[in-house]
Amino acid sequence: MLEMKAVVLAALSSLGLYAQWITGYYGSGNADEPVSAIPWSKYTHIVLFAGGPCAANDGTVCMGHLTQSDIDAFIANRPSGKKALVSLGDQCAGLHGCGDSGSWIADTAPGLVETFAQNITNFVNSNGFDGVDFDWEGVGSGLKIPVSQYETLLSLVRAALPNKTITMAAGNWGGLPTVAANQQANLDQVNVLCYDQDQISTSWYNDAIHPSTFGGGCSSRTAELTSSGLAAAKVGVGVPFYGRRWTGCTQINQKCPQSGAFSYAQLVADTTRWQPTIYKSNYLSIPNSDPSDSEFDSYNGVEFMADVTAWAASNKFGGFMTFALEYEYFSNQTGDARYPLSTALYRAVFGTTPAIAENSASYATGTLAPDMIAYGEASNIASALTVAPEGAWPTTLSGVTLEITDSQGQIRPAAIYYVNTNSIAYLVPAGTAQGPASAKLTTSSGATISGTLNIDRIAPGLYSANSSGSGVAAGLAVRASSNGTQSWGYLFDLSSRNPVPVDLGPAGDQVYLSLYGTGFRAASQATATVGGVNVPVYGFAAAGAYQGEDLINIGPLPRSLVGRGEIPIQITFDGKPANLVTVSIR
Structure with a gap:
């Protein structure tokens, strides 16, 4: 199993911290920012906004806000390594034949949904998009969405676009949390609409992180999705590049009318309002001698990005989404100054903070x-990547050391597998006492970095083939055939790391899964589900391939899973769930 060892080692040495993304919406046909000025360097994915189902309710896709010239220029300007998606939603009613949520309901109904899914597939492929973003919010249908119809559409599109990116915009209404949770194996991102929290009768923030008794917050919206079963690693936190104005008040929770919206660029360019002596990171409070002319302007500025990224990291969310790029664009500036919010978010997300x-x-x-x-x-941490030689890992590697002081005051050096410029992988020393502990990392230059942690008997984690902590499991399928022979295969392609569908074979065959992980060898029991179906746990232990690696075997897989596609694996050790990984079942 040398290849599997290499996969797990690759997972350890991956430089990405969490499978993070930053996805930005760009409004097709906007008059402020040309396609050539899109800040691709600040994003992993850009979504062209937006088309949707035709109002004719015949399963066809209408352009809505999109123009063919914008599509062609968008694709032509896409740099290598970046993903260009198209958004299809219910925000384009009346434009170029586009319908609202009522058309989504009609086109996803039984008998028409297959046609709609095929037309979406054709639209994505014929225009050269890397994937599709679904932004069905329930506009025009009272925010009500038929859950089973939406799920069927997502399943069909995923089957038709197995290697494309599929994302979903979601809120905490209309059944969207259920759709996102049930379809997460078919979705690469679920970007939460954390903004428009101020649709209330009192002044409040457009995008607050935490709610109050009188206004909503991103934490409550994301909580409704994760409590429905959506993995945190699938969650993207939405950040608006626009704000709203209230007149007749100067702070939150005041009875005053909302008088309109503005882009961040418009606010900053308005010198009568934007003054360094009065601006804050989330709002402008502008008093006036005539109270009726006072203002409370809610927006999300540069300073907000550090706050929201720290909060998202503490919740292990997968990434961020912004809406929309043209709202922050300063054509009279050069370089990063043209994109102050995108630049601040990028630096906050991909800048390195000790962990x-x-x-x-x-x-x-x-x-x-x-x-x-x-x-x-x-x-x-170090000047370059250095990997420990075969055998026992050293406690000093390229001059780097790491010590853990446990709850009993005992200091133990950690064996180090590798060090790199900004990352390290190491073995928690045997015998480290449970309870609060501290870690001290000494870099190759002699600098020290400290952190706190908790030591428990187990801390289960499962490796994924793409090194992200989610997606297809780093593991094997083992077949026990009815004729007494055994065979095995990887759950993923060794080159692309994409799922390889597991064939459960004839009724007499039994198929087991061997999954690699760490932190669970000391557990006393484990339970497993695959696609929500209980699966027996055959056993788990230290894998033995190298230090710290654990292995769990589950199965046989029930034949009720045949044809399910990519589905989640949930394993719980002594009541502690490991991270969700997936397997594809043919």
Whole structure:
């Protein structure tokens, strides 16, 4: 199984911290920012906004806001390594034949949904998009969405576009949390509409992180999705590049009318309002001698990006989404100054902050276990990648050391698997006592970085083939045939790391899954579900391939899973769930 060892080692040495993304919406046909000025360098995905189902309710796709010239220029300007998606939603009613949510309901009904899914597939492929974003919010149908119809559409489009990116915009209404949770195996991102929280009768923030008794917040919206079963790694936090104005008040929770919206660029360019002596990171409070002319302007500025990224990281969310790029664009500036919000968000997300006690499989922070492989990230750890030689890992590698002080005051050096410029993988020392602990990392230059953690008996994590902590599992399918022979295969393609569908074979065959992870060898029991179906746990233990690696075997897989496609694997050890990974079943 040398290839599997290489996969797990690759997962450890991956430089990405969580499978993070930044996805930005760009409004087709906008008059402010040309396609050639899109800041691709600040994003992993750009979504062209937006078309939708035709009002004719015949399963066809209408352009809506889109123009063919914008599509062609958008695709032509896409740099290598970036993803260009198209958004299809219910925000384009009346434009070029586009319908509202009523058309979505009609086109996803039984008998027509297959045609609609095929037309979406054709639209994506014929225009050269890397994927599709679904933005069905329920506009025009009272925010009510037929859950089963939406799920059927997503399943059909995923089957038709197995190698494309599929994202979904979601809120906490109309059944969207259920759709997102049930279809997460078919979705690469679920970007939460954290803005428009101020649709109330009192002044409030457009995009607050936390709610109050009188206004909503992003934490409550995301909580409704994750409590429905959506994995945190699938969640993208929405950030608006626009704000709203209230007149007759100067602070939150005041009875005053909302008088309109503005883009961030418009606000900053308005010198009568934007003054350094009065601006804040979330609002402008502008008093006036005539109280009726006072203003409360809610927006999300440069300073907000550090706050929202820190909060998202603490919740292990997968990434961020912004709406919309043209709302922050300054044509009279050059370089990054043209994109102040995108630049601040990019630096906050992909800038390195110390986090030296993480599960190397799930990237969960805070709790580790003895004899597990941990991961850390900080700036300037070493000058280059150095991997420990075969055999026992050293406690000093390229001049780098890491010590853990446990709850009993015992200091133990950690064996180090690799160090890189901004990352490290190491083994939590055997015998480390449970309870609060601290870690001290000494870099190759002699600088020290400290962090706190908790040591528990177990801290389960499962490796994924793409090194992200989610997606197809780093594991094997083992077949016991009815004729007594055994065979095995990887759950993923060794080159692309995409899922390889598992064939359960004839009724007499039994198929088991062997999944690699860390932090669970000391558990006393485990339970497993695959696609929500209970599956027996055959056994788990230290894998033995190298230090810290654990292995769990589950199965046989029930034949009721045949044809399910990519579905989640949930394994719980002594009541503690590991991160969700997936398997594809033919």
